[in-house]
Amino acid sequence: MNLWHFLQQNRTEVLQLTLEHLWLVGLSMVFAILVGIPLGILIARWPVLDKPILGSASVIQTIPSLALFGFLLPAPWFGERADRMAILALALYSLLPLIRNTYVGIRGVDPAVVEAARGMGMSDGQLLWQVQLPLSLGVIIAGIRVATVISVGLATIAAAIGAGGLGELIFRGLAMVSDSVILAGAIPAALLALVADFGLGRLEKWLRPR
C-alpha cells in the first residue's frame, strides 16, 4: 500500500491526529508562554536570578524526551491522563528558548532609551509595558518560533505514552515496518513545523523595530 492510498483511506484519522497534534503543541505553548515570559522579565529585572532560572531550564532540556514523558507518569493529576503529561512535558521543553529570548530581548533594548524613559519619570511598570516589551517583541516571538518548531517534532514522541497526535502513525508504521504509514505521520508533522516556522517568522519580522 503506498502513501497516497493510505492517506486517502485514512483521511479522517490523519486529520483527527493532526488536530490532536496541534492541540498538544498549542496548549503547551500557551502554558510555556504564560510561565516563560514572566520568568524572562523577572531575571532581566533581577539578574542575580538568571543563573538558577536559566540553569534549571537548561537542565530540563538535557533530559531525553522519552525519559521526561516517563518521569511524569507518577506525577499527581498529570499522570492520570497521557495528554496532560504530554502537554506538561512539551511546555517544560519550551521554557528555555522563551525565558532566554525574553531576557535577551529586554536586556538588548538600547540603554539610552531605557535611561531616557527612567529619567523622564516612567515607573518600572510603564517602562516595561510601554518600552521594554514592545521593543523586545521581535526577539520574544523568535523564541516562541524556535520553541514551537521543536515542540511539533517532540510531540510525535508523546504517542509513546498514548497521548495521541501524529506520532501514533509513526509508531504504528514502525511496528508494521511500513514506510507509508510512517510518512503519513511524519509528513503532516513536518508540514506543521514548516507552517509554524514560516508564520511566526513573518510575525517576528513584522514586529522587529526597524
Next chain:
Amino acid sequence: MANHREPAVEFRNVAYRPNGSSEILHDLNLIVDSGETLVLLGRSGSGKTTSLKLINNLLSPTAGEVIVQARSTQNWDVIRLRRQIGYVIQDIGLFPHFTVERNITLIPRLEGWSRTRIDARFQELMLLVGLDPHLTRRYPRELSGGQRQRVGVARALAADPPILLMDEPFGALDPITRADLQNEFAALQKRLRKTVVFVTHDVREALLLSDRIALMEGGRLIALCTPQEFLRSRDPLVAAYVKSIGTDLDDALGAKQ
C-alpha cells in the same frame, strides 16, 4: 549674577562612588539658581554627567545630599521628582516604536492630560522647537539628526518642567546643525527662563549658552564663574581651556548678545 534668587538645585558636600569602585565625584558644593543656565564643563570622566544624574536621582549620592526645589532627592518620590525635570541626552533616547507625536506627548499622556490639552500642547511644542507639522506621524529613524534632537528637546519640555537637564544634547550633530540648534536654544531659553543644567566638553558651547560655567576636573569643581570671568581667568586650568578655542573669542561672546 542672580545669586539672590532661590536655588533650584543645590549640591551639599556630595560624593559619589559606584558600587565596588573608587569615588568619581568628590565633595561637590554647587548652587544652581532658578532660571539660570549653568554649564558643567569638563573632559570625559570629569564627573559632569554623574553630577547631572544625581539631580534626577538616576544616581544617588553616597555622601552629602542633592536638594531639588528645597527637598533632598532622597526624600522626593522619584517619579514626581523626575516629572519636574526635563531630560535630554546625547543619544537622545527617542522611543523608536513611537511616532514623533507620541514621543513628545509621552509625559502629558502619563500625567493623564485631556486629549484636547495634549493636542494643543503638541502643536505649541512643534512650533517652539521649529519642527514641521508634517513630521507628526514619522518615526525617529525617518528623521535627520537635527530633527531628532529637536524632538528630544520638545519631549523634555512637554509637561513644562521648571528644570531642564541636558547632557551634551548637540554633541552628535554636524557643526552647522549644531550651531543652528545652539542659537535656537539660546533664544528659546531667553524666553522660557527654565533652570537649565547643561553638560558639555565644548568650550564654545559653554560660552555661548551659559549664565555661569562650572569647570570640573577629576571629579572636582575647580572653577565657577560667568563666561566673561572665565575668559579673563588667571587660573592655569581655565586658561588652558580658553586657549584651546583659539583667538576668535569675540565671536563666541558676540553671539551671546
